[in-house]
Structures are given as C-alpha cells and as structure tokens.
Amino acid sequence: MSISHALLGLLESGPSHGYDLKRAFDARFGHDRQLAYGQVYATMSRLLKNGFVEVDGIEAGEGPERKRYAITEAGVTDVAQWLGRAEKPEPYLQSTLYTKVVLALLTGRDAAALLDTQRAEHLRLMRELTRRKSGGDLADQLICDHALFHLEADLRWLEMTTARLDRLRQEVTA
Amino acid sequence: MTAQNASGALLTATALHKTYGATAALAGADFAIRPGEIVAVMGPSGSGKSTLLHCLAGIVTPDSGTVFYRGHELSGMSDAERSALRRGEFGFVFQFGQLVPELTCTENVALPLRLAGVERKAAEARARTWLERLEVDDVRHHRPGQVSGGQGQRVAVARALVGSPRVVFADEPTGALDSLNGERVMELLSEAARETKAAVVLVTHESRVAAYSDREVVVRDGKAQDLAGLAGAA
Numbered sequence: 001m002s003i004s005h006a007l008l009g010l011l012e013s014g015p016s017h018g019y020d021l022k023r024a025f026d027a028r029f030g031h032d033r034q035l036a037y038g039q040v041y042a043t044m045s046r047l048l049k050n051g052f053v054e055v056d057g058i059e060a061g062e063g064p065e066r067k068r069y070a071i072t073e074a075g076v077t078d079v080a081q082w083l084g085r086a087e088k089p090e091p092y093l094q095s096t097l098y099t100k101v102v103l104a105l106l107t108g109r110d111a112a113a114l115l116d117t118q119r120a121e122h123l124r125l126m127r128e129l130t131r132r133k134s135g136g137d138l139a140d141q142l143i144c145d146h147a148l149f150h151l152e153a154d155l156r157w158l159e160m161t162t163a164r165l166d167r168l169r170q171e172v173t174a
Numbered sequence: 175m176t177a178q179n180a181s182g183a184l185l186t187a188t189a190l191h192k193t194y195g196a197t198a199a200l201a202g203a204d205f206a207i208r209p210g211e212i213v214a215v216m217g218p219s220g221s222g223k224s225t226l227l228h229c230l231a232g233i234v235t236p237d238s239g240t241v242f243y244r245g246h247e248l249s250g251m252s253d254a255e256r257s258a259l260r261r262g263e264f265g266f267v268f269q270f271g272q273l274v275p276e277l278t279c280t281e282n283v284a285l286p287l288r289l290a291g292v293e294r295k296a297a298e299a300r301a302r303t304w305l306e307r308l309e310v311d312d313v314r315h316h317r318p319g320q321v322s323g324g325q326g327q328r329v330a331v332a333r334a335l336v337g338s339p340r341v342v343f344a345d346e347p348t349g350a351l352d353s354l355n356g357e358r359v360m361e362l363l364s365e366a367a368r369e370t371k372a373a374v375v376l377v378t379h380e381s382r383v384a385a386y387s388d389r390e391v392v393v394r395d396g397k398a399q400d401l402a403g404l405a406g407a408a
Contacts, residue, residue, distance in 0.1 A: 116392070116399070119392075120390070122381070123381060123384060123385065123390055126381060126382065126384075126385035127385050127386075127387070127388075129385070130382075130385040130386060134361060134365075148382055148385070149382075151381070152380075152381050152382055155381040156381075159218065162394075163218065
C-alpha cells in the first residue's frame with residue numbers, strides 16, 4: 001500500500017501533526033502493522049519537498065518542535081489521481097508455492113504432503129481471521145473478509161493442484 | 175487404548191468401507207470427534223464426505239469397520255435403537271429440502287420435541303426461543319415455502335438444536351446460500367453449538383465455512399485424513 005498517499009488522504013480532512021496522522025492511520029488501516037514514527041516523519045518531509053503538503057504552523061514545546069502539516073492543491077490532485085487509478089492486479093505467476101511443488105516433484109519428495117501442510121496452515125489463519133471477524137466491527141469484518149477471500153483462492157489452487165499432481169509429475173519429470 | 179475411547183472422543187469411526195455398486199465411497203476412513211468440538215470434513219465432490227457423515231450418524235451401515243458412539247457400537251444396535259439415538263442425541267442440518275412444507279416454521283422446529291413426547295405448548299415455547307436466537311422469530315407463522323433460503327436454513331438450524339443434541343451433523347449447511355447469508359448461518363450455528371456444548375460434524379467443500387471449525391479432516395478417495403491425528407491416536 002502507498003503509505004504516502006494514505007497519509008495525504010487523511011490530511012485532506014484538515015491540518016494535522018505527524019503524531020496525530022500516525023494515530024489516525026493506525027486506527028483505520030494499521031490492523032496488522034502500525035506505522036513507525038520515523039516512517040511518518042520521513043514520508044512527511046518527502047511530501048513537503050514535493051510540494052504536496054506545507055507547514056501550517058509550528059508549536060514549540062518541551063521536546064522537539066511539532067510541525068502541523070496541511071495538504072496543498074497539488075496534494076489534493078495527487079490523492080484524486082491515486083484514487084482514480086486502478087491497482088495493477090498481481091497475477092502471482094512466480095508463486096513460491098508453485099516453485100515448491102515443482103521442486104518437490106523433481107527431487108522425488110512428497111508433494112501431496114507439502115500441499116496438505118500448506119492447506120492446514122492456510123486454514124489455521126482463516127480460523128484466526130474468522131474469530132477476529134466475529135468479535136469485530138464492520139471495518140474489522142471488511143479487512144478480514146479481504147484476507148479471507150484471498151486465502152480461499154489460494155486454497156482452491158492447492159486443491160486443484162493436489163488433484164492434478166500426477167499429471168504435473170509426468171510433465172516436470174518428462 | 176481402544177479406538178472407541180481415543181483421547182476422550184465422543185464419536186469414533188475406524189477403517190470404514192462402503193461400496194455403492196462398483197464405486198467405493200469409503201475405503202478405510204477413520205474419524206473421531208470430542209464432545210463440544212466442531213470438526214470440518216472437507217474434500218472434493220465425490221470424495222466420500224457425505225457417506226462418512228451418514229455412517230457416523232447411523233443412517234447408512236458401512237460394509238466393514240466400526241462406529242462407536244459413547245462406547246456403543248452403532249452396527250450392534252437395532253434399527254429402533256438407532257432411530258431413538260438419532261432423535262434423542264443427534265441433530266441434522268442439510269443443504270435444503272429438510273423442512274416439512276405443510277408445517278409452520280414453529281411447528282417444524284418443535285417437531286423433534288413433539289416426536290420425543292413433549293406436549294405441544296411446551297415444545298412450541300422452546301421452538302420460539304430457538305427461532306428468536308436464530309433471528310427468524312418474525313417468520314414463525316410462515317410455512318417453509320413462504321420464507322427465503324437463508325431464513326429456511328436458520329429454521330433448520332433451530333430445529334437441529336432444539337432437542338439439545340450432543341452431536342449436530344451438518345451437510346453443506348450453507349451450500350444453497352449466498353456469501354452473506356451463509357456466513358450468518360455459520361456464525362449462528364457455531365455460536366449456538368459452542369454455548370450448548372454440542373459437537374458438530376460439518377461437511378463442506380468451502381474453506382470459509384470450514385474456518386468456523388476447530389480442526390479439519392480431509393476426505394480423499396474414500397480415505398479420511400485426520401490431520402490432527404486424533405483418530406490415529408488409538
């Protein structure tokens with residue numbers, strides 16, 4: 001995900017300090033991984049350099065001075081362009097799993113067991129997300145659903161590959 | 175240790191074989207479930223999942239192998255004993271077509287209690303509690319033909335749970351529903367089963383449905399692979 005675009009988008013609702021931006025980001029999008037302060041400040045100084053934000057005020061305090069950032073016209077345009085642009089679908093053609101299956105077949109190892117181990121791990125994560133979803137709000141549900149649908153697609157691939165393992169073995173060892 | 179009490183299991187199957195004509199539906203399937211546990215039985219179409227469920231529930235008699243429920247072997251029981259077991263200890267949810275079309279939703283849910291000899295008023299009062307719990311109290315006077323697929327499935331779940339079964343057998347319970355409805359049915363079924371400490375044998379080919387289980391058993395070519403190793407612990 002583009003963190004700079006997400007921070008810029010959050011800034012569109014009004015000027016904010018780096019610390020408050022980090023908190024807003026973590027609350028809305030940081031379910032799996034929270035932003036590091038350093039990352040926020042590095043991103044803000046890059047946005048400042050590129051003219052997408054400007055310093056709206058500086059508060060002197062006991063610690064380091066706190067800059068308040070505001071989005072510029074160029075920043076608003078950049079957010080709009082980012083939102084309007086389709087993300088490149090990732091076809092996962094270089095899947096690690098596919099590589100592992102082929103290598104297992106080439107080296108005479110148990111590819112079916114490898115796929116079963118992976119299936120169990122995928123399901124374990126799906127259970128965890130399902131539990132998190134039942135205890136969560138709508139935001140949690142949508143975030144977990146996105147992950148669940150992707151895991152489900154992987155599992156379907158695992159199932160199809162298991163069913164075609166004999167044919168694949170013939171092809172890769174021919 | 176013998177198979178029938180492996181790791182405190184409630185229901186245990188060992189080396190089940192079942193052939194329909196020339197087709198081997200089960201070819202040495204092992205399975206075990208503990209009290210209160212939700213186990214997903216997964217596998218591709220035609221792998222033998224439903225046959226395994228039918229053998230576990232005493233609906234189908236395997237050609238060979240054993241099924242023990244709380245220390246009693248199902249094949250050693252008379253038909254009447256097996257029927258009594260299914261009525262008193264088991265609950266069932268299928269993909270569709272399980273509600274009696276002539277009865278209202280309340281009467282459908284109350285049916286297992288009525289068959290067990292509970293007086294009508296008491297049975298319907300308990301049915302009503304379950305309809306409320308499954309969020310379908312508003313259709314209690316409707317007949318199955320007048321409710322949506324999702325509502326019908328919730329009524330079916332209520333009927334499966336109304337008799338406080340020790341084991342619920344669910345065969346593709348969300349198979350005929352869209353994602354949102356299917357999900358809600360699974361949430362309600364798993365919550366209710368956990369609260370009443372009923373074990374659930376959940377046959378499904380959908381991983382998102384299986385994600386409501388505690389663990390999964392994979393059936394492939396009539397063989398059940400218990401990845402947690404419970405059945406093999408005997």
